[in-house]
């Protein structure tokens with residue numbers, strides 16, 4: 001099911017999401033919703049808090065880019081190792097039309113649980129590694145705008161203020177305090 005993407009300003013995006021204790025049908029339904037919502041929004045990654053669910057689940061689908069990596073769902077993902085740094089422009093479906101440069105590891109090793117409840121580990125590099133780091137940050141209530149240079153953040157202020165109203169409205173509609 002396609003779900004509304006929660007906008008910047010919502011408290012859900014600033015919470016530390018809860019670990020998934022057991023991979024059950026609810027979690028698998030959540031993953032399907034994430035994929036449906038990501039496809040509709042035409043993005044490369046989505047974290048559960050972005051559809052209003054404060055649980056540690058993310059998906060990444062960069063098949064629309066030059067990558068050969070298949071779409072992936074990660075439950076309770078952790079970055080075990082990060083190496084190298086590179087700066088590149090990022091955006092976020094929860095902060096539409098706002099972009100900024102963020103420094104990230106170029107190479108990471110990630111541990112997670114898959115949809116069958118099996119733990120696994122893999123390596124990622126470049127853009128794939130960047131998207132994974134961005135999505136995992138969402139699970140700790142961190143957004144890419146937290147990492148942009150202060151001057152750039154200043155320039156974003158007007159746009160952020162507008163989006164923030166949307167996020168606050170969402171909280172009101174869903175009675176999130």
Ligand code: NI
Pocket residue numbers: 091092093094134135138
């Ligand atoms: Ni994002």
